Amino acid sequence: xxxxxxxxxxxxxxxxxxxxxxxxxxxxxxxxxxxxxxxxxxxxxxxxxxxxxxxxxxxxxxxxxxxxxxxxxxxxxxxxxxxxxxxxxxxxxxxxxxxxxxxxxxxxxxxxxxxxxxxxxxxxxxxxxxxxxxxxxxxxxxxxxxxxxxxxxxxxxxxxxxxxxxxxxxxxxxxxxxxxxxxxxxxxxxxxxxxxxxxxxxxxxxxxxxxxxxxxxxxxxxxxxxxxxxxxxxxxxxxxxxxxxxxxxxxxxxxxxxxxxxxxxxxxxxxxxxxxxxxxxxxxxxxxxxxxxxxxxxxxxxxxxxxxxxxxxxxxxxxxxxxxxxxxxxxxxxxxxxxxxxxxxxxxxxxxxxxxxxxxxxxxxxxxxxxxxxxxxxxxxxxxxxxxxxxxxxxxxxxxxxxxxxxx
Amino acid sequence: xxxxxxxxxxxxxxxxxxxxxxxxxxxxxxxxxxxxxxxxxxxxxxxxxxxxxxxxxxxxxxxxxxxxxxxxxxxxxxxxxxxxxxxxxxxxxxxxxxxxxxxxxxxxxxxxxxxxxxxxxxxxxxxxxxxxxxxxxxxxxxxxxxxxxxxxxxxxxxxxxxxxxx
Numbered sequence: 001x002x003x004x005x006x007x008x009x010x011x012x013x014x015x016x017x018x019x020x021x022x023x024x025x026x027x028x029x030x031x032x033x034x035x036x037x038x039x040x041x042x043x044x045x046x047x048x049x050x051x052x053x054x055x056x057x058x059x060x061x062x063x064x065x066x067x068x069x070x071x072x073x074x075x076x077x078x079x080x081x082x083x084x085x086x087x088x089x090x091x092x093x094x095x096x097x098x099x100x101x102x103x104x105x106x107x108x109x110x111x112x113x114x115x116x117x118x119x120x121x122x123x124x125x126x127x128x129x130x131x132x133x134x135x136x137x138x139x140x141x142x143x144x145x146x147x148x149x150x151x152x153x154x155x156x157x158x159x160x161x162x163x164x165x166x167x168x169x170x171x172x173x174x175x176x177x178x179x180x181x182x183x184x185x186x187x188x189x190x191x192x193x194x195x196x197x198x199x200x201x202x203x204x205x206x207x208x209x210x211x212x213x214x215x216x217x218x219x220x221x222x223x224x225x226x227x228x229x230x231x232x233x234x235x236x237x238x239x240x241x242x243x244x245x246x247x248x249x250x251x252x253x254x255x256x257x258x259x260x261x262x263x264x265x266x267x268x269x270x271x272x273x274x275x276x277x278x279x280x281x282x283x284x285x286x287x288x289x290x291x292x293x294x295x296x297x298x299x300x301x302x303x304x305x306x307x308x309x310x311x312x313x314x315x316x317x318x319x320x321x322x323x324x325x326x327x328x329x330x331x332x333x334x335x336x337x338x339x340x341x342x343x344x345x346x347x348x349x350x351x352x353x354x355x356x357x358x359x360x361x362x363x364x365x366x367x368x369x370x371x372x373x374x375x376x377x378x379x380x381x382x383x384x385x386x387x388x389x390x391x392x393x394x395x396x397x398x399x400x401x402x403x404x405x406x407x408x
Numbered sequence: 409x410x411x412x413x414x415x416x417x418x419x420x421x422x423x424x425x426x427x428x429x430x431x432x433x434x435x436x437x438x439x440x441x442x443x444x445x446x447x448x449x450x451x452x453x454x455x456x457x458x459x460x461x462x463x464x465x466x467x468x469x470x471x472x473x474x475x476x477x478x479x480x481x482x483x484x485x486x487x488x489x490x491x492x493x494x495x496x497x498x499x500x501x502x503x504x505x506x507x508x509x510x511x512x513x514x515x516x517x518x519x520x521x522x523x524x525x526x527x528x529x530x531x532x533x534x535x536x537x538x539x540x541x542x543x544x545x546x547x548x549x550x551x552x553x554x555x556x557x558x559x560x561x562x563x564x565x566x567x568x569x570x571x572x573x574x
Contacts, residue, residue, distance in 0.1 A: 020547055021508065025515055025527070032531035043539045043560050045548050 027051055034069060035141065035373045057375070068372050070328050070336075073102070073126060073140065075118055075367040082116075084140055087327070087336060087370075090345060091358050104128060105138050105145040118367040119226040120171055124374025127171035127182065127226070129159060135182055137171070137201065141373045146201060150184060153197055153208075158184050162225065166218055170227040170234035174258040177202065179379055181258060183227075183234065185211065187218040194218055198261070202379040214265040215252050223254075228282045230289055231308050233257045235266070237282040237291065253282065253289070269303055269314040286329030300324040302335065319348050321355060327370050419446070420456040427464045428456055435474050440518035459517070465506070466513035473498060473522050499529045504545055507533075 021029075030038060030051060042049045051057060075082040086098040104116045105128075115131035128136040130147075133154055138145040150158060161167035170183035179202040188195050196211045217223055217238040227234035239251040253266040272280075272291065280293030290304040300319040307313040319326075323340035330336050330347070339346040345358040417433040421442065436442050446453050459467065476494055480487040502510065507530060514523045534542050543550055552560065 021511065022515075025511060026546070028523075028527045029531050029534075032528050033535045037535040040539065041534075041542060043552070043557060044542050044546075044550075046551050048548070049560070 023047065023051065027057065030057065035375055036069065038375065039141070052375070068331075070330070071140075071371055071373060072327065073118060073121075073369050073371060075116070087345070088330070091347060091356070102140055104130070105136055105143075105147070116367075118369050119169055120229065121369050121371035122171050122173050122180065122229045124372055124376055125171075125180065125378070126369060126371055127169075129162075129169075131159075133159070135199070137180065137182070137378060139374070139376070139378075140371070142375060142377075144377065146378055148199060148204065150197070150199075150206070152206065153184065153186075156186050156188060156195070158186050158197075161186050165222045165225065168218070168223055168227070168236055168254075169225065170229070170236070170256060172227070172229040172234045172256075172258050173232070175232055176259045179203075183256060185213070185218065211263060213254065213263055215254075217252075217254060224281055227256070228284050228289065230284050230287070232259060235282055235289060237280060239280065251280070253291075266309070267311060269311070269316075271316070272303065281325075283326050284328075285326060285335065286333075290326065292324075292326050294323045298322045300326075302326055317348075317350065319355070320353070321346060321348075324348070419453065421467065422456040422458045423462050423464045423467050424460060425464050427467075429467055429471060431471060435471065435478065438474050438519055438521070439470075440520070441516060461516045462513050463509070466510050469498075469502075469506075469510055470514060470517065470519060470522060474519070477521070495525060499525075504533070508546070 038052055042052050070087040072085045072087055074085060081101045083099045083101050089098040117129040119127040119129060124139055126138050128138060130136055133149050133151045134147055135150060136145055136147050158167050162169055167186040173180050179200050182199040184197040186195055194211050194213050195208060197206050197208050199206045221238045221240055224237040227236045234256045236254045238254050251268050253268060255264050255266050280291045283290050283292060285304055288304050288306055290302055292300060292302045294300050300321055302317045302319060303314050305314050321339055324337045325340055326335050326337040328336055333350055335348040335350060337346060347356045418430045419433055419436045421429045421431055442457060445457055480491040511526045514526060534545060
């Protein structure tokens, strides 16, 4: 047998078709490569570019989560540039090797980073608010983004209300329509009713409606600034305002189901309800909803709902660290979070209760959010004349100028 | 039917070079292509099954992998560690060329677990390497013009930091 078939000299034109891996095999290999390395490999050949740019690959890659990344978008207090940090690598390599400076996609010529607020993330996209009334959905990895405005609501000053925690913001994914939605809810004090504005990225339009929210959150309570997207729904932590004592009903988790488009109330563990605690916050840990708050015993309590919607599955952990802000669950099952007093990241081992600190300091956190990298693209089928670039799939750098449609 | 139990039955496979391999039918089950051939045959398969796309070197490696994994799985609890060590050695023992040839053979024979392992191994090898290395590895010709490639690299310039030297 001619063993030359096995040699791979660069100039050997006798490479038989059998030596070249079929596209399905290449795809299987690509699925196992972390996203940050995948982008570079687009340059290998036109076939590879097609395989990597095919919208189904990012979907399968994302859904399979074979190599999920945990990154933090940080916008520090001390007016340094915003950066993204590879959290998995931070404990190994230290901050200088794992941080990357970024620029927020800007709507104006001289947009200062001061006027940008970070809300939350979903499937690799981050929702930002840029003064005076722009919402930006941005994928920091592919650099693509979509801008739209909420100017139609400016009479209700949703942003001001958000900062005073008397309005709600949410960003999530509707799997039934393959659509991303932005949600704003506020109280119309004149008409004494609660309003809901939903923006669909697929139809590029706002829909406004009246709602009745359980337990009247917009009047009486503090709301987490932006919701946590999990299991096809957005969740907000709603707790009584300081100084009002325990409201009847105490704290609740308000949930908006993305597919059914309705609100419902998720009960909070009894143990938290009966004792007064400082207001907490919600976070997603390892695919589960979790509540955390720093307690009067100088430790941080974390309650994780191990099975979604199962009340009895709330499990408590006591982290031996005051003001520990949990961020995510590592692949090894440690709770990684931010030690707000020491301004550094810390890792809590759930099995032996040990805490480990990372080196390097974060100069205070102003705005930040956790995200997982993805190569997903936003739905774009509302655009009539799509400018097809080479790959025809991503919206790199396109600024969307058409005014969104308002529907009531 | 001769009354011999399934696990004792031997199947004979013939590689491209004409080498014959006797394989227990329990192992042959993991070679899904071969198993399909057996299932499709009306009578018991007695003559060697020809594998026109598989060379001796590859079949020998595949059978080695399968035999060892069967041994680990049917053994004591500690097998996980041993299996991991075997897998690491197995991957290291091959040149990139041999790895590629093995993937093709495992794909043809449809050996699911081995294929997943090999795909992961290749993914680990190439993930931090340069574009030229990857082309070399897969024997892919660059079909971009220099201008097209320049443009693509510039668009994705930030992704090229931190790449390992070849």
